Amino acid sequence: GAVVSQHPSWVICKSGTSVKIECRSLDFQATTMFWYRQFPKQSLMLMATSNEGSKATYEQGVEKDKFLINHASLTLSTLTVTSAHPEDSSFYICSARDGRAGLNQPQHFGDGTRLSIL
Amino acid sequence: RKEVEQDPGPFNVPEGATVAFNCTYSNSASQSFFWYRQDCRKEPKLLMSVYSSGNEDGRFTAQLNRASQYISLLIRDSKLSDSATYLCVPRSGYALNFGKGTSLLVTP
Numbered sequence: 154g155a156v157v158s159q160h161p162s163w164v165i166c167k168s169g170t171s172v173k174i175e176c177r178s179l180d181f182q183a184t185t186m187f188w189y190r191q192f193p194k195q196s197l198m199l200m201a202t203s204n205e206g207s208k209a210t211y212e213q214g215v216e217k218d219k220f221l222i223n224h225a226s227l228t229l230s231t232l233t234v235t236s237a238h239p240e241d242s243s244f245y246i247c248s249a250r251d252g253r254a255g256l257n258q259p260q261h262f263g264d265g266t267r268l269s270i271l
Numbered sequence: 272r273k274e275v276e277q278d279p280g281p282f283n284v285p286e287g288a289t290v291a292f293n294c295t296y297s298n299s300a301s302q303s304f305f306w307y308r309q310d311c312r313k314e315p316k317l318l319m320s321v322y323s324s325g326n327e328d329g330r331f332t333a334q335l336n337r338a339s340q341y342i343s344l345l346i347r348d349s350k351l352s353d354s355a356t357y358l359c360v361p362r363s364g365y366a367l368n369f370g371k372g373t374s375l376l377v378t379p
Contacts, residue, residue: 185365196275196358197315197369246314250365257303260367262314 156180157249159263166237167271173233174266176247182227184252187260188220191244203230227252237270244268274298275370277359283376288349292373294342294359301361301368304335306344308355309372315358318344349377 156179164172176186185204189197201222203209209222221233230249234241244267248260277294284290296304304321319326321333321342332345342359356372 187366189369194371196371199366202365244312248367257320257362259305259317259320262316265314267312 157183157247157261157263159247159266161266162264163267163269165269165271168238169236170270171233171235172237172268173231174245174247174268176230176232176249176263178228178249178251178261181249181251181253181261183230183249184227185250186224186230187248187250188222188230188232189246189248191246197246200232234268237268239270242268242270273370274368275359275361277357277370277373279371279373281374281376283378284349285378286349286351288377289345289347290349290375291346292344292357292359292375294344294370296340296342296359296361296368298361298363298368299340301340301363303362304333304342305360305362305367306331306333306342307358307360307369309358310355315360315369318357346375349375351377351379353377 158177160175188200191197200215201209201211203222203224211217224230246265247263306318307315308318309315319328321335325334330347334343354377356374358372360367
């Protein structure tokens with residue numbers, strides 16, 4: 154089945170550090186990738202949608218200068234949390250959509266990245 | 272109004288029990304529907320898609336009522352490994368809309 158690899162799985166950093174999270178589709182071309190964030194006991198919240206070769210579309214309330222998204226190839230999207238602060242500590246999950254799949258086909262999720270900012 | 276509403280639970284049931292989860296969604300333009308399960312501190316995993324005619328996959332049965340904007344999931348013969356949070360996920364466009372889900376704990 155389709156596999157999405159997300160790296161790193163766990164990050165602990167000092168406040169002010171920038172953190173890059175990678176999301177790779179291993180056996181399919183992901184024309185669209187999605188970045189979600191989940192706080193404890195809360196639902197997954199879509200942060201942004203990225204299409205290969207174009208700028209990401211951010212959801213309301215998500216700062217595009219704070220969360221930089223790059224989707225330079227059909228198999229890789231990155232999310233960079235710039236100058237991270239403790240309130241950015243969360244579980245970040247990417248998902249990818251196979252470009253050949255119909256709309257009714259599900260997205261494939263990465264394993265998630267647990268980010269802790271001290 | 273939240274896009275997806277589910278009883279958060281937790282539902283505590285003994286092994287072998289049958290348990291049902293319900294979900295309502297607000298976006299009438301939602302085009303397809305899924306049930307995901309999420310284990311603690313893990314990514315969501317697709318359990319099954321939900322079709323208008325209802326569908327079954329082993330011990331799991333899903334139903335969709337578009338008129339009432341209501342989705343259900345029935346789990347028969349619960350196993351300990353079914354303990355997780357169950358997420359009802361409608362899709363509109365490419366976006367999946369997640370609620371907080373319903374927690375299930377199956378006990379021996």
